Amino acid sequence: MPRTVHAVCSHDCPDSCGVLITIDETGRATRLRGDPSHPVTRGFLCGKVAKYLDRVYSPDRLLYPMRRRAGVPKTSLPHGREAESFERISWDEALDTIAARLAAIARDHGPESILPYSYAGTIGVLGYGSMDRRFFHRLGASQLDRTICSETGGQALISVYGRKLGTDPEAFPNAKLIIAWAANIHGNNIHLWPFVEEARRNGAKLVVIDPYATRTARAADWHIPINPGTDSALALGLMHIIVRDRLFDQDYVARWTCGFDQLRERIAEYPPDYVSSLTGISVADIERLARDYATTTPAVIRLNYGVQRSDNGGAATRAIAMLPALTGAWKHYGGGLQLSTSGAFRWDKATIERPDLMEASPLGREARVVNMSVLGGALTELGSKRDDGPRVHALFVYNSNPAAIAPDQASVLRGLSRPDLFTVVHEQFFTDTADYADVVLPATTFFEHKDIQGAYGHYYVQLSEQAIEPLGEARPNVWLFSQLAQRMGFTEPCFRDTPDDLIAQALRSSHPDQQHPWFAGITPETLQAAGGSQRLRLEEDQDKQPFLPFAEGPFETPSGRIEFYSATLAAQGVDPLPAFRPAPESRHTAAHERYPLEFLPRKGDNYMNSTFPNLPGHRAMESAFNGVLEMHADDATSRGIADGDTVDVFNDRGSIALRAHVNGGVRLGVVAARLNWNKLSAGGHNVNLLTSQRLNDIGGGPVFYSVLVDVRKASASTPKAI
Ligand SMILES: Nc1nc2c(c(=O)[nH]1)N[C@H]1C(S)=C(S)[C@@H](COP(=O)(O)OP(=O)(O)OC[C@H]3O[C@@H](n4cnc5c(=O)[nH]c(N)nc54)[C@H](O)[C@@H]3O)O[C@H]1N2
Numbered sequence: 110m111p112r113t114v115h116a117v118c119s120h121d122c123p124d125s126c127g128v129l130i131t132i133d134e135t136g137r138a139t140r141l142r143g144d145p146s147h148p149v150t151r152g153f154l155c156g157k158v159a160k161y162l163d164r165v166y167s168p169d170r171l172l173y174p175m176r177r178r179a180g181v182p183k184t185s186l187p188h189g190r191e192a193e194s195f196e197r198i199s200w201d202e203a204l205d206t207i208a209a210r211l212a213a214i215a216r217d218h219g220p221e222s223i224l225p226y227s228y229a230g231t232i233g234v235l236g237y238g239s240m241d242r243r244f245f246h247r248l249g250a251s252q253l254d255r256t257i258c259s260e261t262g263g264q265a266l267i268s269v270y271g272r273k274l275g276t277d278p279e280a281f282p283n284a285k286l287i288i289a290w291a292a293n294i295h296g297n298n299i300h301l302w303p304f305v306e307e308a309r310r311n312g313a314k315l316v317v318i319d320p321y322a323t324r325t326a327r328a329a330d331w332h333i334p335i336n337p338g339t340d341s342a343l344a345l346g347l348m349h350i351i352v353r354d355r356l357f358d359q360d361y362v363a364r365w366t367c368g369f370d371q372l373r374e375r376i377a378e379y380p381p382d383y384v385s386s387l388t389g390i391s392v393a394d395i396e397r398l399a400r401d402y403a404t405t406t407p408a409v410i411r412l413n414y415g416v417q418r419s420d421n422g423g424a425a426t427r428a429i430a431m432l433p434a435l436t437g438a439w440k441h442y443g444g445g446l447q448l449s450t451s452g453a454f455r456w457d458k459a460t461i462e463r464p465d466l467m468e469a470s471p472l473g474r475e476a477r478v479v480n481m482s483v484l485g486g487a488l489t490e491l492g493s494k495r496d497d498g499p500r501v502h503a504l505f506v507y508n509s510n511p512a513a514i515a516p517d518q519a520s521v522l523r524g525l526s527r528p529d530l531f532t533v534v535h536e537q538f539f540t541d542t543a544d545y546a547d548v549v550l551p552a553t554t555f556f557e558h559k560d561i562q563g564a565y566g567h568y569y570v571q572l573s574e575q576a577i578e579p580l581g582e583a584r585p586n587v588w589l590f591s592q593l594a595q596r597m598g599f600t601e602p603c604f605r606d607t608p609d610d611l612i613a614q615a616l617r618s619s620h621p622d623q624q625h626p627w628f629a630g631i632t633p634e635t636l637q638a639a640g641g642s643q644r645l646r647l648e649e650d651q652d653k654q655p656f657l658p659f660a661e662g663p664f665e666t667p668s669g670r671i672e673f674y675s676a677t678l679a680a681q682g683v684d685p686l687p688a689f690r691p692a693p694e695s696r697h698t699a700a701h702e703r704y705p706l707e708f709l710p711r712k713g714d715n716y717m718n719s720t721f722p723n724l725p726g727h728r729a730m731e732s733a734f735n736g737v738l739e740m741h742a743d744d745a746t747s748r749g750i751a752d753g754d755t756v757d758v759f760n761d762r763g764s765i766a767l768r769a770h771v772n773g774g775v776r777l778g779v780v781a782a783r784l785n786w787n788k789l790s791a792g793g794h795n796v797n798l799l800t801s802q803r804l805n806d807i808g809g810g811p812v813f814y815s816v817l818v819d820v821r822k823a824s825a826s827t828p829k830a831i
């Protein structure tokens with residue numbers, strides 16, 4: 110008889126869908142669907158994960174450990190023929206080789222010369238960060254500052270509210286005005302869409318603020334195409350009008366916020382005409398948006414991480430996050446703001462990650478911290494100055510594909526090509542990064558291992574059961590680092606914890622008295638009995654009181670109030686109030702004379718960052734955008750470019766070949782293209798050849814969306830666009 114197992118989609122997506130997997134008598138998964146009983150998944154999956162059997166059972170899966178053949182140089186490899194550069198080895202040999210090399214490197218250069226590199230290939234609690242963290246802490250390896258995605262926005266939100274909480278997606282149908290601010294709901298967060306549609310059926314209006322005409326923007330009541338990187342100015346300008354016209358909630362501001370007087374002085378500097386000149390939005394539209402926002406109840410902002418991927422992104426996130434504090438929108442069910450809900454899941458991180466193990470390491474202290482957004486610099490420059498610690502001699506990559514997703518790709522690839530760098534890559538496929546590995550290890554998918562997961566777009570905890578046996582010799586992250594710890598001779602019992610032990614520790618379920626009240630009553634057993642998913646206990650009485658995260662204080666900030674003015678940021682040398690500052694690569698600076706086009710190197714709607722482009726079915730779904738540069742007609746005409754022409758897109762960091770799509774989703778002065786694998790791109794490089802290693806204003810995040818380029822019709826030497 111076929112059976113059904115509850116799992117959780119572990120991709121880095123706010124929706125964290127409940128997934129029901131059907132398994133036949135032979136143990137093979139034959140079907141998957143969205144869990145119909147999950148109130149946010151509502152029985153459907155996005156297009157890319159609906160086709161997940163293609164991924165799990167792809168003939169291209171990595172199934173065995175492999176070692177680079179002697180003498181083969183480190184370089185990008187042709188898709189489908191990568192294995193020719195490697196030879197199969199046993200797990201025993203792979204683990205012994207890695208343990209011996211890491212031990213030798215730690216002895217010769219110090220353990221900080223070993224750098225783990227991981228991000229969110231899986232956001233399961235165990236797979237994302239548990240046994241791996243224990244292992245690298247005990248080793249004394251460098252710590253990785255995981256800034257590549259949401260650190261800036263997260264820190265910015267916390268600086269205002271003290272915690273990453275937001276409006277419940279299930280409250281959205283109550284809203285009367287929804288602003289999707291840098292939020293591609295259709296592409297990146299599809300399970301919010303039915304709630305938005307329900308609100309609209311009840312009379313709500315949807316406004317989208319995005320420089321690019323996403324599908325969400327095209328479906329909206331009002332699309333406001335803003336100049337990239339100018340959102341701080343718009344938010345400050347909206348606050349200017351709201352205060353000028355006394356449309357703010359004086360009682361809420363007086364009771365729950367601090368720094369209003371300083372904010373009032375700051376926003377005086379942002380009158381509508383000045384804001385209009387920066388943002389490219391007319392004064393009339395700015396006035397109308399401010400009035401609509403402040404006078405419609407409930408009003409909610411779905412803010413996503415697009416705004417914080419630029420130099421001024423921290424300040425922009427702070428300024429936008431302050432809007433509902435000014436209007437008191439938090440008091441109303443369906444009002445407020447959602448950037449992330451992840452702060453509601455109070456996992457016991459100290460126990461699952463064990464940072465205390467650094468003291469037991471040969472280092473005997475906290476290891477240095479390396480920012481993942483400057484991987485290129487870390488691999489090519491670290492160790493060249495006296496005080497920055499040792500050069501990186503070993504790189505251990507898992508849950509990530511930095512050769513494709515990290516900025517300033519030329520520098521990343523220069524680092525990865527170093528013959529003296531020992532690189533291990535634990536992966537499901539032969540990615541652009543695996544091409545450069547000394548040892549490649551096969552990883553499981555979420556069908557093949559057990560985990561527990563929260564979400565950053567809803568408030569349900571879910572158990573992800575193992576549905577099928579691992580394919581080939583693929584192994585989960587927890588298994589890998591537990592085995593390696595034992596080969597390295599680490600005797601602490603925590604290295605023998607099983608996935609079930611780790612799940613219980615994450616929830617503190619063996620010690621109900623120590624559980625956070627929001628986890629109360631949630632254990633692996635109750636989760637199982639509930640079909641795999643349970644809502645956090647956010648409401649004291651689930652029937653009567655809807656969850657309003659910031660309706661009233663105290664707040665978890667240093668002052669206990671919502672902080673318009675942040676003394677914490679001031680102490681770090683950061684402007685304690687939001688301000689607009691032009692990005693070095695933008696239309697507001699001199700660099701624009703040389704490179705007059707603002708470039709948006711976007712995510713694919715049918716991919717997950719660099720995950721999926723290697724699968725033919727997914728590539729077909731994204732075919733309208735693969736290898737394509739979207740341009741405004743006037744920018745094309747003035748350069749003699751016609752629709753379909755191959756073009757060079759270039760700046761000082763490099764040049765890539767794309768096919769022009771004239772009249773794409775962009776306005777004059779902006780061009781856009783999408784992430785892909787390097788080896789599936791013309792010339793062997795994707796959009797990140799053009800992005801910069803500059804860091805932004807809060808938290809050291811990358812500036813993917815602050816890039817200047819120019820475009821010219823291809824010359825004879827341009828690789829043919831594919
Ligand atoms: N299909 C799909 N879903 C995904 C992903 C994927 O790759 N594909 N990635 C996942 C990941 S890792 C994340 S972090 C989330 C991210 O989800 P989002 O934060 O929504 O991600 P982005 O697509 O980076 O940015 C959202 C929008 O911001 C816009 N934008 C860019 N610059 C600016 C600006 O200066 N101002 C304004 N107002 N808007 C701007 C972009 O055009 C984009 O449409 O999505 C997740 N979901």
Ligand SMILES: Nc1nc2c(c(=O)[nH]1)N[C@H]1C(S)=C(S)[C@@H](COP(=O)(O)OP(=O)(O)OC[C@H]3O[C@@H](n4cnc5c(=O)[nH]c(N)nc54)[C@H](O)[C@@H]3O)O[C@H]1N2
Binds near residue numbers: 236515717719784
């Ligand atoms: N130009 C540009 N660059 C970007 C972005 C952008 O919008 N534009 N977005 C940025 C953002 S928001 C993010 S989050 C990063 C994302 O960058 P990454 O975190 O590197 O994400 P992916 O590209 O999805 O690669 C994840 C890899 O992990 C592997 N994987 C999945 N599950 C497991 C597992 O259980 N174990 C192991 N060992 N491996 C696993 C997958 O096969 C996949 O190759 O990219 C950033 N880079």
Ligand code: SF4
Binds near residue numbers: 118122124154158
């Ligand atoms: S990628 Fe997102 S929308 Fe798609 S199945 Fe996974 S969690 Fe759901």
Ligand SMILES: [Mo]
Binds near residue numbers: 121257258259
């Ligand atoms: Mo991300």
